[in-house]
Amino acid sequence: MAEKQRGNGPRKLSRSRYEQELYRLQTELVKLQEWVRSEGARLVVVFEGRDAAGKGGTIKRVTQYLNPRVARIVALPRPTERERTQWYFQRYAEHLPAAGEMVLFDRSWYNRAGVERVMGFCTPAEHQRFLRQCPVFERMLVEDGILLRKYWFSVSDEIQEQRFRRRAEDPARRWKLSPMDLESLTRWEEYSRAKDEMFVHTDIAESPWYVVESDDKRRARLNMIAHLLSTVPYHEIAPPALEFPPRPAATGYQRPPRDLQTYVPDHAARLEQ
Template sequence: MSGSKKSKKKRLDKAVYEAELARLQVELVTMQRWISSNGARVLVLFEGRDAAGKGGAIKRIIQYLNPRSARVVALPTPSERERGQWYFQRYIEHLPTAGEIVLMDRSWYNRAGVERVMGYCTEEEYDRFVAQTPTFERLLVEDGIILIKYWFSVSDTEQQKRFKSRLKDPMRRWKLSETDLASITKWEDYSQAKDSMFEATDAPGAPWWTVESDDKRSARLNVIAHLLSQVPYEASEPPTVTIPDRPEATETDRPDKDEQRFVPNLAKALGAQS
């Protein structure tokens, strides 16, 4: 739901990318420590076209964070019960609690994008959504939640390239659904839906931030750096930890190892072949 063709840019050097990513991931851990100690609540929404790189960015953000206070929310198609609820209801239960950061891989903005384009909601439901969303998000912000909204923008040629790559990759083949592929034939419809969504929901207290994502490496660094800038964290030293000396082993009878079941040593077999 962004512009069409873009000029081809050189991909960020891998060594430069990996060095900066490591530095930023250390900062993310520092940020999380501040969030936990200060009881902050951080909610980050990741939206954008299919194959725009949202999942890869989320993976790098969450990679080294403590899973007890950082989680990813990626909701499936709503159940029959959820379809009978107030639209925002199923998302509310996943909002962050004190000391927690939540990353939403797609959010309530499904209604403004895929649901509207694919005809999964009525015009009345869509109109109600865009009327209620600014108020809903204002209430979240007024209650103290740090709300950050990202739109990942990818060109049509790059999206097509990534779709073809997924088609040949058995580990990513599941990412190609009928709805995903429809984003090719409905490119302009998605563009118009995105523009309307921005116009209705780009509010001062909850603005949209666009991430250019034709180069995945650049996109990941850019979004992490920006996320860090949006949370007013302060660096602090982690609690001092002293690793105790291990006590001397005592003479105790232990079961014979031959009585245990071990998984087959595939690694040893592979090593013998090399």
């Protein structure tokens, strides 16, 4: 069934309440990161959903305070000619985490069940092979000890179009809007059917799908992060004690004259005039 405008939902969270809870959850994400690193765990989080459903903004908030050496974002471009001849899951497997790492897939192997299926970038046989192999692939990951979490961001048709139009008018975000995005407006029901079929085959006990209602981006971010934290048995790792050493006495060092170095212009000063 196609996703439609959901009418009057819960009241929109105030920015202050949202930011307060977001920071609390981000603090917990740092604890989760340290647990992953300390325990040598491997965590994979898959972000999928409609275009403009809020995946990128949620990923940005998840990783805002995390160490990029521990928590990596994987957003692969379209496959090369060589990659097209590989086993489909091969280029994704290359980016799976080692011990002590978290990987967040900003779109993933599920491209084959979504855009490739709808836009005809794969054959019907390749699509059916994906639906057969994907549950096997994910069961192998889970059996090997990887913590796999999959989130589908659901947005209504009216809200999606509103976000597309705002992107088109915003020079800082115009790059996020592509002809492929606009094509999705005319193929709404095709994407809905493809998603429903994908869920039938890949919403399995070992790696279930979790749907995030994202017409309200603030609620979506809080709900997704809180749920992720609730599914991982992490605990706080006591940080090592830090002792600041005393600053040594000056030994006569003098800074070179300022006119020997090139400084950036004080652009900020012009804003105060």
